[in-house]
Amino acid sequence: MLEVPFLPEFRSRLLDDSKTATSRTKRLGRVGQRFTAFGGVFQFTSIKKIPLRWVRDLYYLDEGFDDPAAFVKVWNRIHPRRGFVETDRVWFHVFERVP
Numbered sequence: 223m224l225e226v227p228f229l230p231e232f233r234s235r236l237l238d239d240s241k242t243a244t245s246r247t248k249r250l251g252r253v254g255q256r257f258t259a260f261g262g263v264f265q266f267t268s269i270k271k272i273p274l275r276w277v278r279d280l281y282y283l284d285e286g287f288d289d290p291a292a293f294v295k296v297w298n299r300i301h302p303r304r305g306f307v308e309t310d311r312v313w314f315h316v317f318e319r320v321p
Contacts, residue, residue: 224257226250226264229300232286233260239319241286245277245312247301256320268316275308284316 228236228244235241236259244250249269251257256265274297277285282293294306304310 224251224255226257226259228259235286236260237262242318243281243284243314243316245314247312249313250315263320264317265320266315266317270314271311272314274310274312277312277314
């Protein structure tokens with residue numbers, strides 16, 4: 223089974239189902255594929271390539287953030303070289319926890 227890495231700060235959000243998506247510069251898998259994170263099992267339900275600004279503006283709650291600025295701050299921390307470029311296209315992975 224695929225192991226998907228997440229920052230430790232996302233553990234509780236993943237396990238309490240308040241984080242149901244992750245945006246990455248690379249595609250992680252395919253729809254229907256299962257993965258593990260922090261001892262939980264999850265399944266991709268949708269994967270699409272979208273502009274990074276859509277994640278900030280429309281999907282920050284799905285990413286587990288309270289506001290768009292918090293998403294951008296973490297994105298910049300994870301990607302210090304390029305940072306947040308709103309026109310960049312990223313892979314937006316939606317998932318659900320498998321009981």
